[in-house]
Amino acid sequence: MPFAIYILGLAVFAQGTSEFMLSGLVPNIAADLNVSIPAAGALTSAFAAGMIVGAPLMAVLSMRWPRRRALLVFLVAFMLVHVAGALTASFSVLLVTRVLGALANAGFLAVGLATAAGMAPPNAKGRATSILLGGITLACVAGVPAGAALGQTFGWRSAFWAVALISLPAVFAVLRSVPDLAPATGGPRAGRELRALRGPRLLVVLALAALVNAATFCTFTYLTPLVTNVSGFSPGWVPAVLALFGLGSFAGVTIGGRLSDTRPTLVLIAGGIALLAGWALFAATAGSPVATLLLVFVQGTLSFAVGSTLIAQVLYAATQAPSLGGSFATAALNVGAAAGPVIGGATIAAGLGYHSPLWVSAVLVAAAFATAGLAEAVRRHAVVAAR
Structure with missing residues (x-):
């Protein structure tokens, strides 16, 4: 793999730290800014909503730019809005900075996925994708727990300052290592790519990605109150639990990177069944510290x-x-990341308890299986009707 793809993964690490770190900061932000925990959890949904809108929008707007310039513009903007977030005393302003940061993050990730896929060998798009997503999972392993520890020791604002600081070396690394690929040609190409993205297979896969990610974020956003109020861990355990989730996510991306190019059906079917069973088992055993850690x-x-x-x-x-495919993948992930915390927060607000998002996660994965099954039934019916 070209070294520049790993540099893109470094920048994604900084951005992933920001996207995920709120799972360890929600209680502190809620207390400091005088809002409820579900309201503070909406910061995650706001970030995801910005990613949904920003991914295709920023990809289209930056199609005329050389890719290195686009990556640098998005990364610098991302860094600056985190400085603003660290300085504000207003929840509304913080909410706006999360949306703006998401727009910049979405643009970077969309262009980054397209750049990585373009530099990778034709049969290795899965490996290239796993390297970029590996930056996100490493953020879960190191960045998010560190952000939680900073938040508990120095206040949640220190985590925002840390994200801005670790973005700075990524700017110089992108400037020096990513090739300055020529920009795409203008508007007509965008129209052609948008038409190509209407294929039934692609739409189904995008829907499945949204549902699976909704399940992930539904629980992950409220993992801190879950482990402290249901599983019985003290707040000092939160960074370790978040790191454990991050280690698992890194293992998952590594497995996906090795198998998604050659045996995707095995990962999707066997892994999906295990994922559904795991959420249901987690919901039933959330009161056990040992089961929670596992x-x-x-x-x-x-x-x-x-x-x-x-x-x-x-x-x-x-x-x-090639330019907009990555943006739609990014948007699909963040449709799920926006919907999951909202649904999970609604169940908590309804008095169903901090373990209720786990049941919602199980239902969302079940919905993914139902969607895949329905799509396959429609496809087979169309084949029979065409004979």
Whole structure:
């Protein structure tokens, strides 16, 4: 793999730290800014909503730019909005900075996925994808627990400053290592790529990616109150539990990267069944500290193995849309990341308890299986009707 792909993974590490770190900061932000925990959890949904809108929008707007310039613009903007977030005393302003940061993150990830897929060998898009997503999972392993530890020691604002600081070396690394590939030609190409993205197979895979990621974020956003209020861990355990989830997610991306190019069906079917069973088992045993530690790791592994494989399948299905395929993959992930915390927060607000998002996660994975089954039935009916 070209070294520049690993540099893109470094930048994604900084951005992934920001996206995920709120799972360890939600209680502190809620207390400091005088809002409820579900309201603070909405910061995750706001970030995801910005990613949904920003991924295709930023990809289209930056099609005329050389890719290195686009990556640098998005990364610098991402760094600056985190400085603003660290300085504000207003929840509304913080909410706006999360949306703006998400727009920049979405643009970077969309262009980064397209750049990595373009530099990778034709049959290795899954490996290239896993390297970029590996930056996110390493953020779960190191960045998110470190952010939680900083938040508990120095306040949640220190985590925002840390994200801005670790983005700075990524700017120089992208400037020096990513080739300055020529920009795409203008608007007509965008129209052609958008038409290519209407294929039934691609739409189904995007829907599956959204549902699986919704299940992941539904639980992950509220993991801190879950482990402290249901599993019985003290707050000092939170960084370790988050790191355990991150280790699982890194293992999952690694597995997905090795198998998504050659045996995607195995990962999606066997891994999906295990993922569904794991969420249900976690919900039933959340009061056990031992079961919680085990299932946090297992579910992190399964979620990211299945999720990264689905994203690789999006890139394979979107070969006629090399610039916008990555943006739609990013948008699909974040449709799930926006919906999951909202649904999970609604169940908590309804008085169903901090373990209720686990049941929602199980239902969302079941919905993914139902969607895949329905799509396959429609496809077979169309084949029979055409004979």
